[in-house]
Amino acid sequence: MNKIFCAWGVALVASVALIGMSGCAKKSVQSGGDSQSTQGMAKGGGDKSGVGSYPDTGVQPGGGLRGLDKNPSEERIGSGTMLAKVNPSGNADRQMDEIRAEQAASAEAGLRDVFFAYDSWAITEEGRQALSRDGEWIKSNPNALLKVEGHCDERGTSAYNLVLGEKRAKAVRNYLVELGVGANRLSVVSYGKERPSCTEHAESCYQQNRRGHLAVKVGK
Amino acid sequence: MTRIKLISAWFGGVLFLAGAVGILESGAADVFLEVTRSDFQKISLGIAGIQNGGGPDWLGGRIEEVLKKDVKRSLVFDLVDLPSLGITTSNMGNGTGTGSKALFKQVAEKGVAVLVWGKAVMKEAQKDADVNMEGFVYDSGSDEVVGGKRYAGSPSVVRLMAHRFVDELVFRYTGEPGIARTKIAYVAQQGSARELFVMDYDGYDARQLTADGFLNLMPQWSPDRRFLVFTAYRDRNTQNIDMIELATGKRWTLISLGGLNITPSLSPDGNFLAFASSHEGNSELYRLDTRTKAIQRLTVNPSGDLSPSWSPNGRELVFVSDRGGGPQLFLMGSDGTNVRRLTFDGDYNAAPAWSPRGNWIAYVCRTHREYKLCVITPDGQKRMQLTTGPGVDDSPSWSPDGRHLVFSSTVDGKSHIYMIDADGKDIERLTFQGTHNSAPSWSPAS
Numbered sequence: 001m002n003k004i005f006c007a008w009g010v011a012l013v014a015s016v017a018l019i020g021m022s023g024c025a026k027k028s029v030q031s032g033g034d035s036q037s038t039q040g041m042a043k044g045g046g047d048k049s050g051v052g053s054y055p056d057t058g059v060q061p062g063g064g065l066r067g068l069d070k071n072p073s074e075e076r077i078g079s080g081t082m083l084a085k086v087n088p089s090g091n092a093d094r095q096m097d098e099i100r101a102e103q104a105a106s107a108e109a110g111l112r113d114v115f116f117a118y119d120s121w122a123i124t125e126e127g128r129q130a131l132s133r134d135g136e137w138i139k140s141n142p143n144a145l146l147k148v149e150g151h152c153d154e155r156g157t158s159a160y161n162l163v164l165g166e167k168r169a170k171a172v173r174n175y176l177v178e179l180g181v182g183a184n185r186l187s188v189v190s191y192g193k194e195r196p197s198c199t200e201h202a203e204s205c206y207q208q209n210r211r212g213h214l215a216v217k218v219g220k
Numbered sequence: 221m222t223r224i225k226l227i228s229a230w231f232g233g234v235l236f237l238a239g240a241v242g243i244l245e246s247g248a249a250d251v252f253l254e255v256t257r258s259d260f261q262k263i264s265l266g267i268a269g270i271q272n273g274g275g276p277d278w279l280g281g282r283i284e285e286v287l288k289k290d291v292k293r294s295l296v297f298d299l300v301d302l303p304s305l306g307i308t309t310s311n312m313g314n315g316t317g318t319g320s321k322a323l324f325k326q327v328a329e330k331g332v333a334v335l336v337w338g339k340a341v342m343k344e345a346q347k348d349a350d351v352n353m354e355g356f357v358y359d360s361g362s363d364e365v366v367g368g369k370r371y372a373g374s375p376s377v378v379r380l381m382a383h384r385f386v387d388e389l390v391f392r393y394t395g396e397p398g399i400a401r402t403k404i405a406y407v408a409q410q411g412s413a414r415e416l417f418v419m420d421y422d423g424y425d426a427r428q429l430t431a432d433g434f435l436n437l438m439p440q441w442s443p444d445r446r447f448l449v450f451t452a453y454r455d456r457n458t459q460n461i462d463m464i465e466l467a468t469g470k471r472w473t474l475i476s477l478g479g480l481n482i483t484p485s486l487s488p489d490g491n492f493l494a495f496a497s498s499h500e501g502n503s504e505l506y507r508l509d510t511r512t513k514a515i516q517r518l519t520v521n522p523s524g525d526l527s528p529s530w531s532p533n534g535r536e537l538v539f540v541s542d543r544g545g546g547p548q549l550f551l552m553g554s555d556g557t558n559v560r561r562l563t564f565d566g567d568y569n570a571a572p573a574w575s576p577r578g579n580w581i582a583y584v585c586r587t588h589r590e591y592k593l594c595v596i597t598p599d600g601q602k603r604m605q606l607t608t609g610p611g612v613d614d615s616p617s618w619s620p621d622g623r624h625l626v627f628s629s630t631v632d633g634k635s636h637i638y639m640i641d642a643d644g645k646d647i648e649r650l651t652f653q654g655t656h657n658s659a660p661s662w663s664p665a666s
Contacts, residue, residue, distance in 0.1 A: 050477040054510040057442035057490035068367030077373035084469030092433030163524040
């Protein structure tokens with residue numbers, strides 16, 4: 001008797017959960033949207049608000065499966081999800097030229113990288129020394145604008161390393177500001193573990209990649 | 221109906237309380253349990269060949285090979301080897317001949333539940349000639365040929381025909397569409413740049429989607445499979461969240477707030493985009509209402525919050541926060557309320573992905589300084605490690621049927637894309653080209 005009751009209960013919960021899911025999901029989503037006002041947000045999007053246009057991504061029912069048929073008629077198979085051909089354009093070449101110009105300018109300035117410990121964004125004593133020299137150059141070149149890049153080694157997730165890289169870049173920027181460099185001359189960007197300077201799976205490579213890099217901005 | 225609703229509310233409350241208690245207890249035991257339901261019996265299925273009815277020699281064999289791999293990966297069927305059961309097959313046509321009848325009897329006696337066979341034809345004389353494929357299905361339980369399919373298309377869609385046929389089989393026996401026609405978006409190194417690509421779920425037919433010459437990271441699908449959202453550094457110095465339409469290549473910037481704008485994730489209904497942004501200081505989670513364009517801030521604390529992943533009903537988010545020191549998984553309502561910590565094992569847990577069935581959350585866990593895949597139940601009660609050994613595993617993403625994960629790993633040296641069953645069995649490598657493939661994202665089923 002107990003068992004029967006229990007089985008019924010489980011079935012009920014399961015079926016109700018299924019029914020509930022579609023209905024409830026919608027409700028909670030709507031109330032979530034209503035509860036927050038659109039204060040300060042341009043409703044139509046646009047560049048000022050930092051929000052671009054958004055297409056309808058509602059799921060189209062169906063899915064194209066028509067089921068097995070005792071007397072099947074012929075189905076024409078297209079190429080599946082249509083994929084546009086990518087236009088190779090000159091982007092890669094242009095980017096490479098700009099990166100080379102940036103690297104040349106940074107090398108000419110003699111700017112040094114700052115290296116970090118595993119999982120850490122604290123500036124070490126060695127890092128402080130490198131940054132004092134970098135700071136001198138920046139102060140004596142008042143027209144130079146710099147980009148502070150935060151980098152990580154390959155260990156850890158791509159996503160968390162982007163956050164870690166930003167912490168490293170900001171630690172470098174903050175220290176330079178402490179040294180008297182105007183904050184408006186320093187922009188910050190994290191490349192996480194996506195632009196490594198070496199790719200070996202060894203500590204000797206990892207320590208080169210855990211770095212804050214100062215790049216002199218060229219043009220623009 | 222009213223009564224059912226009342227009972228459901230009551231049961232829901234009990235379940236919720238049970239969940240909350242579990243989280244408070246926190247000592248998530250390191251139990252190793254079956255991920256897939258233990259009472260799920262795979263359906264035995266035999267393939268009696270795809271006959272070559274004219275055309276190149278490889279035709280029937282290739283279709284059969286794709287069918288077999290799809291059937292195995294479905295995890296719905298148990299692919300049986302007919303010759304080893306003493307069953308020999310011949311040309312069966314549509315299964316109405318006397319030879320077929322004898323074969324069906326044999327198949328039923330050996331306990332094979334489903335028999336599949338077919339024929340493929342290609343008119344070689346014409347360039348770009350059509351391929352015609354037909355497949356039939358015998359069900360020994362009902363002792364009848366339950367039906368078949370006929371497909372036509374160019375030689376370039378031969379694999380798709382097989383994928384489609386297996387999805388029909390899975391649909392027939394489970395009511396779910398199958399995953400054989402799903403796609404995987406990922407990031408591949410091109411020179412010194414990282415660009416977006418899309419490939420079939422089995423690693424075939426990789427296509428490049430972006431050519432910026434710098435970084436494009438962490439693509440995620442829209443629920444209708446027509447778009448990807450991702451982090452783009454178009455000018456190298458700023459990070460935005462972009463959107464691209466696969467069919468047209470049309471692309472635009474969706475979020476450009478300044479600072480770090482990463483880990484975009486669309487709600488299952490497409491009405492909200494959750495993402496991390498540092499435009500107000502440190503990395504926090506935000507939610508864009510895609511209809512009104514209103515942005516709501518979900519987290520407020522001085523630590524890094526990132527990597528939101530939606531529960532399948534859209535009501536909750538799992539995300540990463542380092543508010544306790546190292547990164548850990550946390551749960552909250554999708555409006556930012558009711559935040560609670562989910563993971564307590566180890567000092568590094570990140571990159572969560574909520575299973576489309578809702579019952580597991582996959583993530584990257586650090587053990588012995590290696591980054592491996594783990595799964596945990598949303599109530600924190602059960603946890604297990606799926607991969608072991610050296611190498612950095614990253615970016616787990618669920619198949620829409622919840623039976624597989626795709627992820628990147630450096631286990632073979634360079635970073636490549638792998639598929640693994642949700643219970644940690646059967647790792648299959650999907651990419652072999654290139655120097656660095658990462659951030660795979662499995663498309664929804666069509």
